[in-house]
Amino acid sequence: MKKLGILLLLIVVMATLFAGCAKEESNLIGVSMPTKSLQRWNQDGANMKTELEKKGYKVELLYAEDSVDQQVKDLENMITKGCKVLVVASIDGEALKGVLDEAGKAGIKVIAYDRLIRGSEYVDYYATFDNYLVGVLQGNYIMQTLGLDKGEQGPFTMEVFGGSPDDNNAYFFNGGAMDTLKPYIESGALVIKSGQTDMSQIAIQGWKSEGAQARMDNLLTAFYADEPVDVVLSPNDSLAQGIVASLKAAGYGSADLPFPILTGQDCDTTNVKMLIAGEQSMSVFKDTRTLATKVVEMVEALMKGTEPPVNDTETYDNGVKVVPSYLCEPVFADVNNYKALLIDSGYYTEDQLK
Incomplete structure (x- = not known):
């Protein structure tokens, strides 16, 4: 028993x-x-x-x-x-x-x-942010900051970066931004001196900062020795970090050679600090x-x-x-609204952005 x-x-x-x-x-x-x-x-x-x-x-x-x-x-x-x-x-x-x-x-x-x-x-299902709208927000920011929607003719110089070619979202980001800016490119208000707009030319594999930095170095050397670049369309923050590093190395960031309008996406802490410092203009907050x-x-x-x-x-x-x-x-963040979007909402603390 x-x-x-x-x-x-x-x-x-x-x-x-x-x-x-x-x-x-x-x-x-x-x-x-x-x-x-x-x-x-x-x-x-x-x-x-x-x-x-x-x-x-x-x-x-x-x-x-x-x-x-x-x-x-x-x-x-x-x-x-x-x-x-x-x-x-x-x-x-x-x-x-x-x-x-x-x-x-x-x-x-x-x-x-x-x-x-x-x-x-x-x-079975897909969950994301409206990726085309991300690009539209970036394009609109450039358009409105330059006053293109108010009739400003420029011309302003611009270069375009694309995301990783193996990421489907990269094409939606690019499509939204370029569709928004297309009328101003066609009118000559925006001038892409390199002529590089196709994803095969502008994509950065793996969204790597160092890849963006190397490409920006090449663009500045080849096309901007005698005049500054006014706008850089960057689809996300990791690329923007590399672009800023390249711009700094070329002497941008002074009163005589201010940083260009530079877009981004993700509101990474490093990039929000860059917004506050005036090195990056905006980032799309998701x-x-x-x-x-x-x-x-x-x-x-x-x-x-x-x-x-x-x-x-x-x-x-x-x-x-x-x-x-x-x-x-998604929504955009810049130096004027980042506190309300990122700190007041509890997404970041003030200490994280110091």
Whole structure:
């Protein structure tokens, strides 16, 4: 009888353990971020994990450090562990078809996070900011600051930078800005001395600051030895950092040679400090808390078997299907409004921007 009692006790303990494991697996959400080297992805990952854990989910958060192979391995591990939903900010939007096929066949739902994943039927939803609007905000800022919308004819010199060619968003950012500025380029009010506007000429692989710095060095040497550049269209903050480094090295930042109008995106702390110092003109603010909250709503809906919230079912074609999407609205920050947007909202503290 004593042996039987011990055996029954072991059975109960093992059953409890298995039940706990099953419950954990049924509650597991995988979050794959591209890298820790950019501030915004650290914030995105942390916000996502915090919000999901508040809702009672277990989260597997992994950073692939800009290695496509590592991101594929991370996703394969998440599939093996039994994640029910994968939230994926891809490094290369074209490179995940194979592993997403595995996820789809295993019945795992996939939400593309901020970057559209192309070429797979198993991308169920997409959550991002309105990427075309990001470019429009940058274009409008340039237009209004120069007074082009009020009839100012210039001419003003401008150079254009593009994001990483393997990031689908880069084309939307560029499209929004260039569509906005096109009339002024055609009229001659804006003059791109290099003539370089195609993404094959202006794209910076991996959104690397050093790549932007090297290209800006070349542009200044080749085209601006005798006159200053008035405007630099940069799609994001990491490129803007490299551009500012190049401009400083060339002597910009004095009364005789002021910094050009320079755009950006993400409101990284380094770049907000550059806004305050007058080195960068504006940055598009995409509140990652807003995006994280929306993705958590999507995850919860999928886990409950209901339809996630979407507000766009036409724009984002990944080459196989139009992916139902939710687009959050970005806003611009400059030296005049950054305190209200970034400090008063609790996104940053004043100490972080000193």
